[in-house]
Amino acid sequence: MISRFATALAAFCLLLTVPASAQKKGDAAKGKEVYEQCGVCHAHATDEKKLGPSLKGLYKKAKMHNGKDANDTNVIDIIKKGGNGMPGFEEILEGDELVNLIAYLKTL
Numbered sequence: 001m002i003s004r005f006a007t008a009l010a011a012f013c014l015l016l017t018v019p020a021s022a023q024k025k026g027d028a029a030k031g032k033e034v035y036e037q038c039g040v041c042h043a044h045a046t047d048e049k050k051l052g053p054s055l056k057g058l059y060k061k062a063k064m065h066n067g068k069d070a071n072d073t074n075v076i077d078i079i080k081k082g083g084n085g086m087p088g089f090e091e092i093l094e095g096d097e098l099v100n101l102i103a104y105l106k107t108l
């Protein structure tokens with residue numbers, strides 16, 4: 001009886017926490033729209049090199065072109081600051097656009 005209650009309580013807590021954490025992690029569907037600004041220079045479905053390297057499997061790569069690990073900090077750094085032909089998006093992305101974009105990049 002007690003364990004059933006505990007299970008129900010755990011499930012209830014999960015219901016409460018999931019939407020909040022999902023929001024924090026960003027919305028990949030919305031991030032896809034943001035990505036349209038990147039698609040001119042970056043392929044996402046193939047390994048094709050456009051102006052910039054393909055972002056397919058970005059987060060599965062051991063290292064990015066600049067030799068740094070493909071993690072949130074380093075990817076966000078590139079997106080914000082740009083460099084080597086990549087424009088900086090710090091002034092362009094607003095609100096949740098960056099977190100949503102990162103969520104989308106993780107699906108590639």
Ligand code: HEC
Pocket residue numbers: 034035037038039040041042051052053055058063064065066075078079083084085086087089101
């Ligand atoms: C005008 C073309 C252009 C646009 C637009 C652009 N990029 Fe880039 N991007 C580049 C180039 C060129 C590089 C390669 C820089 C280098 O080699 O150091 C690059 C590199 C990157 C890298 C590093 C990839 C790796 O494997 O090392 C990431 C991540 C990235 N861009 C993400 C984005 C995102 C996200 C957007 C949209 C917000 C975007 N880029 C828009 C040209 C562009």
